Amino acid sequence: xxxxxxxxxxxxxxxxxxxxxxxxxxxxxxxxxxxxxxxxxxxxxxxxxxxxxxxxxxxxxxxxxxxxxxxxxxxxxxxxxxxxxxxxxxxxxxxxxxxxxxxxxxxxxxxxxxxxxxxxxxxxxxxxxxxxxxxxxxxxxxxxxxxxxxxxxxxxxxxxxxxxxxxxxxxxxxxxxxxxxxxxxxxxxxxxxxxxxxxxxxxxxxxxxxxxxxxxxxxxxxxxxxxxxxxxxxxxxxxxxxxxxxxxxxxxxxxxxxxxxxxxxxxxxxxxxxxxxxxxxxxxxxxxxxxxxxxxxxxxxxxxxxxxxxxxxxxxxxxxxxxxxxxxxxxxxxxxxxxxxxxxxxxxxxxxxxxxxxx
Numbered sequence: 001x002x003x004x005x006x007x008x009x010x011x012x013x014x015x016x017x018x019x020x021x022x023x024x025x026x027x028x029x030x031x032x033x034x035x036x037x038x039x040x041x042x043x044x045x046x047x048x049x050x051x052x053x054x055x056x057x058x059x060x061x062x063x064x065x066x067x068x069x070x071x072x073x074x075x076x077x078x079x080x081x082x083x084x085x086x087x088x089x090x091x092x093x094x095x096x097x098x099x100x101x102x103x104x105x106x107x108x109x110x111x112x113x114x115x116x117x118x119x120x121x122x123x124x125x126x127x128x129x130x131x132x133x134x135x136x137x138x139x140x141x142x143x144x145x146x147x148x149x150x151x152x153x154x155x156x157x158x159x160x161x162x163x164x165x166x167x168x169x170x171x172x173x174x175x176x177x178x179x180x181x182x183x184x185x186x187x188x189x190x191x192x193x194x195x196x197x198x199x200x201x202x203x204x205x206x207x208x209x210x211x212x213x214x215x216x217x218x219x220x221x222x223x224x225x226x227x228x229x230x231x232x233x234x235x236x237x238x239x240x241x242x243x244x245x246x247x248x249x250x251x252x253x254x255x256x257x258x259x260x261x262x263x264x265x266x267x268x269x270x271x272x273x274x275x276x277x278x279x280x281x282x283x284x285x286x287x288x289x290x291x292x293x294x295x296x297x298x299x300x301x302x303x304x305x306x307x308x309x310x311x312x313x314x315x316x317x318x319x320x321x322x323x324x325x326x327x328x329x330x331x332x333x334x335x336x337x338x339x340x341x342x343x344x345x346x347x348x349x350x351x352x353x354x355x356x357x358x359x
Contacts, residue, residue: 004184005183005184006180006183006184009179009180009183010180013176013180013205016068016072016202016205016206016209017176017205017208017209017212018209019068019209020064020065020068020205020206020208020209020210020213021209021210021212021213022213023064023067023068023210023213024060024061024064024065024209024210024211024212024213024214025060025213025214025216025217027059027060027063027064028057028060028213028214028217028224031056031057031059031060032054032217032224035054035055035056035057035224036054038102039054039055039056039101039102039227040052040053040054040055041053041054041055041101041225041227053222053223053224053225054223054224054225055101055224055225055226055227055229056098056101056224056225056226056227056229056230057214057217057218057224057225057226057227057230058094058097058226058227058228058229058230058231058233058234059094059098059227059229059230060210060213060214061207061210061211061213061214061226061230061234062090062091062094062210062229062230062233062234062237064206064209064210064213065203065206065207065209065210065237066087066090066091066206068206068209068210069083069087069199069202069203069205069206069207070083070084070087072202072206073199073202076198076202078198078199080199082124082125082197082199083199083203085120085121085124086120086121086124086203086236086237086240088120089116089117089118089120089121089236090117090233090236090237091233092113092116092117093113093114093117093151093232093233093235093236094229094230094232094233095229096110096113096114096228096232097155097227097228097229097230097231097232097233098227098228098229100228101227101228101229107280111148114148114151114152114232115144115148117151117236118144118147118148118151118236118239119144121147121236121239121240121243122140122143122144122147122243123140125243125244125247127244127246127247127248128247129143129243129246129247129251130142143243147236147239147243149266150235150238150239150242150258150262151232151235151236151239152235153235153261153262153265153266154231154232154234154235154238154261155228155231155232155235156265156268156286157261157264157265157286157288158225158226158230158231159286159288159289160220160288160289160292160298160301160302161218161219161220161221161222161298161299161302162215162218162219162220162222162298162299162302163288163298163301163302163305164211164218164226164230164231164234165211165214165215165218165302166302166303166305166306166309167258167260167261167305167306167309168207168208168211168234168238169208169211169212169215169306170257170306170309170310170312170313171204171238171241171242171257171258171309171313172204172205172207172208172211172238172241173204173208173313174204174257174313174316174317175196175200175201175204175205175241175245176201176204176205176208178196178317178320179196179201182196196244196245196248197244200240200241200244200245203237203241204241207234207237207238214226220297220298220299220302221298238258242254242257242258245257249323250316250319250320251328252316252319252328252331252332253316253317253319253320255332255335256312256313256315256316256319256331256332256335257309257312257313257316259312259335259336259339260305260308260309260312260339260342263336263339263340263343264286264287264288264339264343265286267287267343268285268286268287271285272285287342287343287346287347288301288305288346290346290347291304291345291346291347294346294347294348294349294350295349295350296346296350301346304342304345304346305342308338308339308342311338312335312338312339315331315334315335316331318331319331
């Protein structure tokens with residue numbers, strides 16, 4: 001008797017997840033002596049860490065995820081050309097990040113290379129995100145601008161232990177979990193099952209596994225950071241996944257999944273622009289950074305972000321199940337309110353409860 005399709009898919013997903021996690025961890029163990037020698041992040045006034053810590057764990061995370069996803073796709077009956085173009089763009093950003101981790105690059109060439117990478121990813125896609133009335137060139141311009149911002153905000157938000165793990169694992173896990181649910185609904189011809197690019201599902205699964213392999217090394221107090229070599233290509237890969245998701249008609253879900261990062265980074269940028277600060281320079285103005293200044297531990301901040309992202313993933317799933325406009329708007333409004341409450345909590349100093357004195 002043949003097992004149901006979703007059980008076969010779940011078994012394959014679990015094998016790739018665990019395998020990629022181990023590859024990522026083994027690569028980290030092999031690279032760590034070199035990272036300690038050549039890529040040591042020393043604390044400064046804007047840092048959240050207090051002791052010199054090696055950075056560059058993103059080499060293992062991005063490398064393991066691209067190798068695993070590529071190996072799977074080469075053994076599947078799918079056209080994987082677009083994946084390898086995206087992978088090449090991600091590798092280019094990883095190289096930019098690796099150089100920047102060792103010797104900071106000037107902002108302009110760094111930004112131009114990001115524009116090239118994002119433009120490449122946007123142009124290879126054929127799905128429309130905006131209504132057909134919007135000219136294609138206008139849509140692509142907006143998507144490139146948004147993609148460059150997303151790559152940078154992922155980099156900006158990677159500032160304390162475990163926060164990228166807490167943000168990106170729920171996002172990347174959403175794709176294979178939703179695909180499994182859609183596989184179970186295949187007899188009903190569920191739109192998600194038919195519409196989402198399988199390249200995205202397998203890449204998301206591999207990246208999720210690689211981040212799980214990295215997580216023990218980045219656990220507070222971290223013994224290893226991702227570095228720009230990891231945060232920049234992760235931003236590009238996840239941005240591509242969200243763009244493909246939006247192209248299936250699930251724009252609300254694509255906005256809900258990264259909503260915490262979007263709101264924290266964008267509100268912070270607008271505030272800095274209003275204060276006429278040099279926005280390309282390092283700072284400690286993000287809400288998650290204020291939280292650590294206000295008495296939250298790094299673990300507590302990341303736990304808040306992780307829990308929030310699970311709820312946002314649930315709201316995103318609702319928009320896939322019920323496609324009515326009212327549900328889409330209600331889910332987006334609920335997500336914005338929830339993120340706003342977390343940002344407000346992070347901005348408020350924690351009150352110390354005085355100890356009772358016995359008489």
